[in-house]
Amino acid sequence: MLVEMRGITKVYPDGVVALRGVDFEASEGEIHGLLGENGAGKTTLMRILYGEIKQTSGEVIFSGKAVSFKGPWDSMRSGISMVYQRFSLVPTMSVIENLHLYLSSLQSGIRIEEVRKRAEEIMERLKFRVPLEANVEDLAVGVQQRAEIMKVLLSKPKLIILDEPTSVLTPIEIRELFRILKELKEDGITIIFITHKLKEVKEITDRVTILRKGERVGTYETPSVSEEELAVMMVGRGITPAKRGAPSLGREVMRVEDLWVRDDRGLHAVKGVSFELHEGEILGIAGVQGNGQLELAEALAGIRGVERGRIIIDGKDITNLPAEARYREGLAYIPDSRAVGLVLEMNLVENSILTSLRDFLGKGSRIIWPLASSRAGEIIERFNVIGSLRGQVKYLSGGNQQRLLVGREIIKAPRVLIVSEPTQGLDLAATEFIRSTLLKFREEGRSIILISTDLDEIFELCDRIAVIYEGRFMGMGRNENFTLERLGLLMGGVNA
Amino acid sequence: MRKVILEVSLSIILSFLIGYTTLILMGYDATKVFSIVIREGLSNPTYLMIRSTPLILTALAFSIPSLVGVFNIGGEGQFYLGALSSLLIAHITGNSLLSIITGMAAGGLLSVLIAVIKVKRGVNEVVTSIMFNWIIYFSLLYLISTYLFDPLMPYQSISVPKTARIDYLIVHIQIPAIFPIAVLTSLVMYFLLYHSALGYKMRVVGISPKAARYAGFDPESSIILSMLIGGAMGGLGGSLLILGHTHAIDSTMSGLYGMGFAGIGAGLLGRNNPIGIILSSIFLSMLIIGGEAAELRARVPTELADALIGMIVIVLSAPYIVRLVRVRR
Numbered sequence: 048m049l050v051e052m053r054g055i056t057k058v059y060p061d062g063v064v065a066l067r068g069v070d071f072e073a074s075e076g077e078i079h080g081l082l083g084e085n086g087a088g089k090t091t092l093m094r095i096l097y098g099e100i101k102q103t104s105g106e107v108i109f110s111g112k113a114v115s116f117k118g119p120w121d122s123m124r125s126g127i128s129m130v131y132q133r134f135s136l137v138p139t140m141s142v143i144e145n146l147h148l149y150l151s152s153l154q155s156g157i158r159i160e161e162v163r164k165r166a167e168e169i170m171e172r173l174k175f176r177v178p179l180e181a182n183v184e185d186l187a188v189g190v191q192q193r194a195e196i197m198k199v200l201l202s203k204p205k206l207i208i209l210d211e212p213t214s215v216l217t218p219i220e221i222r223e224l225f226r227i228l229k230e231l232k233e234d235g236i237t238i239i240f241i242t243h244k245l246k247e248v249k250e251i252t253d254r255v256t257i258l259r260k261g262e263r264v265g266t267y268e269t270p271s272v273s274e275e276e277l278a279v280m281m282v283g284r285g286i287t288p289a290k291r292g293a294p295s296l297g298r299e300v301m302r303v304e305d306l307w308v309r310d311d312r313g314l315h316a317v318k319g320v321s322f323e324l325h326e327g328e329i330l331g332i333a334g335v336q337g338n339g340q341l342e343l344a345e346a347l348a349g350i351r352g353v354e355r356g357r358i359i360i361d362g363k364d365i366t367n368l369p370a371e372a373r374y375r376e377g378l379a380y381i382p383d384s385r386a387v388g389l390v391l392e393m394n395l396v397e398n399s400i401l402t403s404l405r406d407f408l409g410k411g412s413r414i415i416w417p418l419a420s421s422r423a424g425e426i427i428e429r430f431n432v433i434g435s436l437r438g439q440v441k442y443l444s445g446g447n448q449q450r451l452l453v454g455r456e457i458i459k460a461p462r463v464l465i466v467s468e469p470t471q472g473l474d475l476a477a478t479e480f481i482r483s484t485l486l487k488f489r490e491e492g493r494s495i496i497l498i499s500t501d502l503d504e505i506f507e508l509c510d511r512i513a514v515i516y517e518g519r520f521m522g523m524g525r526n527e528n529f530t531l532e533r534l535g536l537l538m539g540g541v542n543a
Numbered sequence: 544m545r546k547v548i549l550e551v552s553l554s555i556i557l558s559f560l561i562g563y564t565t566l567i568l569m570g571y572d573a574t575k576v577f578s579i580v581i582r583e584g585l586s587n588p589t590y591l592m593i594r595s596t597p598l599i600l601t602a603l604a605f606s607i608p609s610l611v612g613v614f615n616i617g618g619e620g621q622f623y624l625g626a627l628s629s630l631l632i633a634h635i636t637g638n639s640l641l642s643i644i645t646g647m648a649a650g651g652l653l654s655v656l657i658a659v660i661k662v663k664r665g666v667n668e669v670v671t672s673i674m675f676n677w678i679i680y681f682s683l684l685y686l687i688s689t690y691l692f693d694p695l696m697p698y699q700s701i702s703v704p705k706t707a708r709i710d711y712l713i714v715h716i717q718i719p720a721i722f723p724i725a726v727l728t729s730l731v732m733y734f735l736l737y738h739s740a741l742g743y744k745m746r747v748v749g750i751s752p753k754a755a756r757y758a759g760f761d762p763e764s765s766i767i768l769s770m771l772i773g774g775a776m777g778g779l780g781g782s783l784l785i786l787g788h789t790h791a792i793d794s795t796m797s798g799l800y801g802m803g804f805a806g807i808g809a810g811l812l813g814r815n816n817p818i819g820i821i822l823s824s825i826f827l828s829m830l831i832i833g834g835e836a837a838e839l840r841a842r843v844p845t846e847l848a849d850a851l852i853g854m855i856v857i858v859l860s861a862p863y864i865v866r867l868v869r870v871r872r
Contacts, residue, residue, distance in 0.1 A: 369759055373759075388754070404744075408740055414739060416738070
C-alpha cells in the first residue's frame with residue numbers, strides 16, 4: 048500500500064465534523080476514485096494527506112511509514128502532489144516561468160534551462176504538449192491544467208491528487224486529460240481522482256472509495272459496481288432524474304438582435320449574438336467557461352452596457368433600461384456566483400428582497416421588514432432552504448444558498464429567467480431539486496435562458512440549444528439535433 | 544448580537560488589564576489611578592454629556608462611510624470646517640439653526656469632494672482626507688490668529704453671540720441641549736441605515752459591490768451619499784461644540800484638535816452601529832475626562848486615556864485576527 052489512512056477524524060474549530068473515523072488506502076500505480084457529494088469530506092481527507100490541514104485523530108501512513116506532514120512543502124518532499132480545482136499558476140507569467148518558480152521552492156538555485164530540459168523530457172515521455180513560452184492567461188483552461196500537471200510532475204511525485212479536475216473542461220479536453228492520466232499510471236504514478244461524477248469514476252478509475260457525510264461507505268473494484276449502485280451509495284438513496292415534458296411553445300417573449308458587448312478589459316466578449324425566446328421554452332447556452340457567457344448574461348440583465356444591438360421583451364425595447372427597471376419588467380437573473388447573487392454577510396430576510404426592494408417599501412421609502420420576513424419564510428418553505436431567518440447567509444451550505452437564490456428569483460414569477468450555472472458545485476439531491484424546479488417553471492409557460500457548461504444539464508433541460516464560442520453562436524437548434532460529440536466540437540470552435 | 548457585546552466587553556476588560564499592569568510596572572498606584580479615572584469621569588454628568596456630543600457625531604462621520612466601504616479618516620477636517628462655518632454664520636446672523644445647517648453643509652461638501660475624487664479619479668480617500676485635514680487645520684489656525692480673533696481676548700476667536708448659543712434643554716437638571724440633539728441624530732441614522740431603502744443599498748454596496756451591481760444599485764452614488772452624510776455629521780459635531788459649549792475657538796485650536804480621530808475609535812468600539820456609538824462615545828468620554836483628572840491628581844502621563852483607548856481598539860480587532868487564523872488552519 049502506498050497510502051494508508053486509518054480512523055481519520057476531522058473536527059473543524061466551529062464544531063463541524065467533516066470526517067468521522069475514515070479509513071482510506073491506495074495502492075501503488077492505481078487510479079483511485081474518491082467519490083462523494085459536496086460536503087462528503089473528499090477534499091478534507093485529501094488535504095489531510097497533503098499536509099495542508101491536520102486531522103483531529105487518526106494516522107496517516109505513506110510508503111510504509113507513519114507520517115505527520117507540517118505542510119504541503121513537507122509532503123511534496125515525500126512525493127505527494129495535489130492539483131486543485133483552481134489552478135495555482137501566476138496568470139501573467141509564462142508557463143516555463145511558473146514551472147521555474149515552483150521548482151525553486153523545492154530546489155533552491157535551480158536554473159531555468161534545467162527546468163526546461165526536465166519539462167521537455169516529461170513531455171516526450173508522456174506524449175503531451177504544453178507551450179512553455181506562452182503566458183498562462185492566454186491558454187485555454189484545459190491547457191492550463193496540463194501546465195499544472197506538468198508542474199507537479201517536475202517534483203517527481205509518487206502520488207498525484209486531482210481535485211475535481213474535469214469541472215472546467217470540455218468533453219474533448221476531458222478525453223485528453225484521461226489519456227494523460229493513463230500515461231502517468233503506466234509510468235508508475237498513483238493517482239487519486241476526486242469527483243462527484245459517476246461516469247468518470249467508471250471510465251478512468253481502477254478502484255473507488257465512496258464517502259458520504261464524512262464517513263466511508265466502502266471501497267470497490269470499479270468494474271464490480273454499476274453507476275446506479277455508486278449513485279445509491281453516494282447519496283444514500285436512489286435519485287430519479289427530472290423528466291422534461293413535451294414542449295408547448297407559446298408566443299415569442301424575448302428577442303435579441305445582433306448584440307455586441309465588451310468585457311472588463313474593453314475587448315469584445317459578445318460578438319453579434321441574436322436569438323428569440325418563446326413562452327414555455329428553455330433555451331440552453333452551452334460553451335466552455337469564459338467564451339462570453341458572463342458578459343452576455345450581464346448585458347441581458349442590464350448590469351453591463353450594450354455596445355450595439357437590441358434587446359426586446361414583449362415588444363418593448365429594453366436595451367437601455369438599467370437592471371432594476373428590467374427586473375420590474377419581469378426579467379430575473381441568477382448569476383453563476385452565489386457571492387454575487389447573495390450578500391453573504393446579510394441575513395436571509397435581507398437577502399430575500401435584494402432584487403425586488405421596491406415591493407417592500409412603505410411610506411418615505413421605509414423598508415417594511417415584516418413583509419420581507421414573510422417573503423423569506425415563503426422562500427424557505429417552498430424551496431426547502433434549511434436555515435434561520437436571522438442567520439447570515441454565509442453560514443448556509445452551498446446547496447441551501449443556491450436554493451435561496453433560485454427561490455428568490457422564481458418566487459417573483461418573472462416572465463423571463465436568465466440563469467447561469469444553477470447547479471454548479473451542488474450535490475446530486477440539490478441538483479435534481481433545482482433542475483425540477485426549473486422544469487416546473489417552464490411548465491407554467493414561462494421562459495428560461497439557461498447558461499451552463501454542464502452538458503448533461505443542457506441536454507436534460509433545454510428545448511433548444513445554442514453553443515457559444517468566443518462570443519459567437521456556433522450553432523443553434525433543437526435539442527434532438529445535437530449529439531454530445533457535435534456539441535463538444537462546436538464548443539471547441541469547430542464547425543460541425 | 545450577543546457575540547458583539549461579548550467581544551466588546553472582553554476587549555475593554557483586557558485593555559484595562561494591560562493598562563493596569565503597565566501602570567504598576569511604571570511605579571504608579573494603579574488601583575488609585577483607575578478609581579480616579581472612573582470616579583472623576585462620571586462625577587459630572589453634564590460635562591460628560593457635553594464631551595460625548597461631538598464624539599458621537601465624529602464617530603458617525605467615520606462609521607457611516609465605513610459601512611459603505613469608505614475609510615473616512617477626514618472627520619477631523621470636516622469637524623473643523625463645521626466649527627468654523629458655524630461660528631461665522633452665528634456671528635453674522637445670530638441664528639443657531641442657520642448656523643447648524645451651514646456647519647453640516649460645509650462638512651458634507653468637503654467629504655463629497657473627497658468622495659468624488661475617489662469615485663471619478665480613483666484617488667484613495669485616506670490620502671485626500673489627511674491632506675484636507677491639514678489644509679483646513681492650518682487655514683483655520685491662520686484665520687483665527689489674523690482675521691477672526693477677538694480684539695478683547697486675542698487668545699481666542701470671535702465668539703458666538705448669546706442669541707445663537709444652544710443652552711440647557713432642562714435647566715434645573717442640567718441637560719445640555721446639544722446632547723439630546725446628538726443622540727437623536729444617531730437614532731435617525733440608525734433608522735436610515737437599517738430601515739430605509741437608502742440605507743439598505745448603502746449596506747449592500749459596503750458588503751459586496753458586486754452584489755450591489757447585480758441588484759441594480761449604483762455603488763458610486765452610495766459611496767458619495769455615505770460621504771455626504773458622514774461629512775455632515777462631522778460638521779454637525781463641530782457646530783454643536785461651538786454653539787453649545789466653547790462658543791469660540793481658541794487660537795491654538797486645542798479644544799478641537801483630535802476630536803475627529805477620537806471619533807474613529809468611538810465608531811470602531813461602537814461596531815459602526817449608531818446605537819453602539821452613543822454608548823461607546825459616552826464611555827470613551829468618561830475615560831478622557833477621567834484621564835485628565837488622573838493627570839492632575841495622580842500625576843500619571845496625559846497619554847493614559849489615549850493609550851487605553853488605543854489599546855481597546857487594538858484588542859477589539861483581535862477577534863478578527865483569531866478568525867482569520869482559524870480559517871487558514
